[in-house]
Amino acid sequence: MQEILNRILEDCRRYTLEGEVASYIPELGKGNREAIGIYAATDEGDFFAGDWDEPFTIQSIAKPIFLMLAVRDNGIDVVKQHVGVEATGKPFNAIDYAEPLLLREHINPMVNIGAIAVCGLVKAADNRERFARLLDFTRRITGNPDLEVDQEVYDSEKKTGNKNRALGYLLKNSGMIYGSVEDLLDVYFAMCSLKVNCRDLARIGLLLAAHGTDRETGEQIIPREEAVFINAVLMTSGMYDGSGEFATTVGIPAKSGVGGGIMADCPGRMGIGIFSPALDKKGNSVAGIKMLERLSREMQLSIF
Ligand code: GLU
Numbered sequence: 001m002q003e004i005l006n007r008i009l010e011d012c013r014r015y016t017l018e019g020e021v022a023s024y025i026p027e028l029g030k031g032n033r034e035a036i037g038i039y040a041a042t043d044e045g046d047f048f049a050g051d052w053d054e055p056f057t058i059q060s061i062a063k064p065i066f067l068m069l070a071v072r073d074n075g076i077d078v079v080k081q082h083v084g085v086e087a088t089g090k091p092f093n094a095i096d097y098a099e100p101l102l103l104r105e106h107i108n109p110m111v112n113i114g115a116i117a118v119c120g121l122v123k124a125a126d127n128r129e130r131f132a133r134l135l136d137f138t139r140r141i142t143g144n145p146d147l148e149v150d151q152e153v154y155d156s157e158k159k160t161g162n163k164n165r166a167l168g169y170l171l172k173n174s175g176m177i178y179g180s181v182e183d184l185l186d187v188y189f190a191m192c193s194l195k196v197n198c199r200d201l202a203r204i205g206l207l208l209a210a211h212g213t214d215r216e217t218g219e220q221i222i223p224r225e226e227a228v229f230i231n232a233v234l235m236t237s238g239m240y241d242g243s244g245e246f247a248t249t250v251g252i253p254a255k256s257g258v259g260g261g262i263m264a265d266c267p268g269r270m271g272i273g274i275f276s277p278a279l280d281k282k283g284n285s286v287a288g289i290k291m292l293e294r295l296s297r298e299m300q301l302s303i304f
Pocket residue numbers: 058059060061092093112157164189192256257258259283
């Protein structure tokens with residue numbers, strides 16, 4: 001396994017020259033496009049190569065975390081009364097939702113509008129508590145008690161995130177956000193700005209691969225049926241509007257973020273964390289997808 005990761009990473013290094021580092025959040029534009037890392041967490045141990053320990057912000061990979069905790073708090077059925085599970089085929093930050101807004105089945109939790117709505121379903125007395133619960137849960141599922149917000153990225157997104165603000169107010173207008181939109185967006189921005197590395201993502205992947213059971217303690221952190229639900233949503237819509245293509249070329253549940261990370265899991269086998277910040281036009285890491293394609297082919301990971 002170690003040999004496979006080393007070889008795949010070196011073979012795919014040239015793809016870091018393709019694509020662009022995201023810069024619509026100005027601070028992300030400072031990312032090092034040459035970085036490339038991979039980490040696989042399995043029941044037999046962990047394997048890693050390249051810049052697996054370089055920190056980057058989690059960005060959209062916070063979306064499955066919102067969904068996990070919202071489902072824990074409310075159950076799958078209640079969450080599905082607020083957001084749908086159909087792939088939208090739209091970019092992650094799409095705002096062209098037909099009026100009367102928010103035919104709820106069109107609001108997918110893996111695109112921004114749905115993720116902001118789902119973030120608001122996490123139970124808390126206020127948004128400060130909501131963030132504290134989300135951070136605590138993320139530390140637990142990554143097994144990393146030191147996870148923190150990258151203050152520069154958070155400030156940068158808070159300053160420039162007006163499209164997300166617009167999405168928040170659209171949701172509010174349709175009665176889908178209770179309380180302050182700005183405060184909820186602060187939670188969303190702070191969660192997107194969590195500083196992680198490939199191991200943190202691989203650990204989340206391993207939890208989902210093990211259908212909610214923690215490898216170290218054997219504890220069932222999320223019930224099996226909820227893990228199955230999350231994996232299904234990731235499979236159909238975790239890779240932005242490239243999810244269909246990814247299903248055919250890689251074939252495992254995964255979520256990418258504009259920080260260059262990809263969290264993937266192969267049910268029953270392993271969790272995978274990837275980092276390489278140059279992105280294709282849809283927002284997916286170019287070298288990251290190439291590494292996953294190669295890994296899937298060599299190890300026959302596709303669930304199909
Ligand atoms: N914080 C980013 C945004 O909302 C996350 C986007 C992403 O990673 O897709 O614009």
